Amino acid sequence: MKRSNAVKFAAVAAAGVLALTACDSAAEEADGSGDGGEGDSADVRVGLAYDVGGRGDRSFNDSAYRGLEQAAEELGVETQDFEPSDGEADSAKEERLATMADEGYDLVIAVGFAYDGAVRAVAPEYPDVHFAIVDSEIEDVDNVTSLVFAEEQASFLAGAAAALTSEEDHVGFVGGVETPLIHKFEAGYVAGAEHVTEDITVEVDYLSQPPDFSGFSDPAKGRELAQAQYDRGADVIYHAAGASGNGVLESAVENDFTFIGVDSDQYENAEDNQKPYVLTSAIKQVDVAVFELINSTVEGTPEGGIQRFELADGGVDYTTSNEEAISPIQEELDAIKQQIIDGEIEVPTAP
Template sequence: MERTLTTRLAAVAAAGFLGVSATACDSGEGGDGGNNDQSEASDLKVGLAYDVGGRGDKSFNDSAYRGLQKVEEELGVEEVNDLEPSEGESDSDKVDRLSLMAEQGYDIVFGIGFAYAEPMKEVAPEYPDVNFAIVDEEVEGIDNLTSLVFADEEAAFLAGAAAAYKSEEDHIGFVGGVETPLIKKFEAGYTAGAEHVTPDIEVETSYISQPPDMSGFQDPALGRSTAKGQLDKGADVLYHGAGAAGTGVLEAVVNADAKFVGTDSDQYENASEEQKPHVVTSALKGVDTAVFEFASSVAEGAAQSGVQRFDLADGGVDYATSNTEEIADIEDDLDELKQQIADGEIEVPTKP
């Protein structure tokens, strides 16, 4: 017999993998914090559920965490919580996680990653006073669910251009975590950017795993071995869209004395001293900004709704300039391409 929601939530809470703080249980009423017009920001309760790989991936999820930290520090929100995924979890687990936060009176609930689309569709209508937001997937028609989506292909185009400029062999690589439509956008933009700079460049493309196997986003060893295969074929600059598995890609690049382009976060900043010289740049994705802006809109009593899009033109995506030694000689070229994309002079594909 299927468990009731109450039984399932009790089991989730007892398991302890959510890490929900004890103070989050004061309400006990679903959505009781939804009346945000009268709420001070400090009274808000903000919860965030990570995608595969969780916090510590030095990429996508860590960017979301920075946004949550900013919510806490700059809005003065006293109760925030970030929730880790369980190993091998199903949509049912995500439903339980989202429902638990809603039942415990969270005013804002973020689902980080496209995998939360179906769970959000199920849970959000049940808690109309809770402000839900999903990153990386467009879900329309639910009043209290906002989609925060990015022009990943535009940032990837700049990553591909940078790789082409830095490649000595005119041979580069892309390592995707899981072959999903979202990560295919990364591949499409990267290849287009590289070919814009060097039309006859050779681009290796590999995916670590295929759906429904999501290990390609969380296994550094698989990222390392996949990257090594491309390096062994002669690629000398690698870019990834592989989440936590991307740390393995960077390790392989360093071992081969090649070059690396990071994704979503500035991976030069979180690289080791040994790794830093190998990180040319990173394709930046403002998940942190999107999380903060959505929470701010709720705090102001005017929650963003529908689909919120972030692209190069509005600074929602970009490229990193932290490694000044590597970026100095190509920064003007990348800025010119960036402006051409923002002005619509270059149309970046979303499919390979």
């Protein structure tokens, strides 16, 4: 997939614009179930297990869901998605993946690094089932594909956008759970802001510490922390906090500061009264990666190992949906983006 990501990401993203509007369908159960369409692929079954926060986070999980729904509609595969429980043990994750394998799913997708141990434990027990994990690198299990992204690159652009927009040279970052993955978001964001304004102040706060992963599913706490950063002077705040980011956006509306979203285009899925506050989002094309993996399974050629997605192939990027807000700085952001792609700017992956 790596050899042609740029072409595939552009084509799949364009083809899926209409298909992906089903993201918030109320007709499906809370634990999630999608019916595959008719066609030659109807005998392929795909199961997807969500990360903390579940479907409806308007961010990471919803991006994976869009890819699953697109595959059901366009490829005719049978799909079902599964919600996590709050504070569940790793054994619950293992049981969820094993249940899908036992029930005959051809491809089992685990969304989020929290499934790393579960995938490592379960996948070797089912060599005829293909597994995938998003945001974790597993390269020593033959029937596992790892879908990983250069979050730091998109976050660098988010930081640059924040610095170019801030009137106070004071911005914020709200992380969900302080883990190495979310450190990549922080590192890129801070570096991007400082690339534009060397002496900018960047507030950095996390909602929870491992093993407490509630920081990805607590909008009220996200709102509270964003309020605190605003009270300290931040006038642009970026989050990497899953469903908790909805609280950050609520705070932006209440306090009239600028919000930067993550993973999905959070301008597109914001309420009408929230849209003016969304400058941009640092997106990861999880939906496209999921769809492409399902498509390769339908074709009988799912590729194992690690698949990386970067700015250069369109796997990560910043959004321009809020044209009025982003257009004044878009030329500068695109120049920075090209410098990253060309290797002229080296983006850190750790704070």
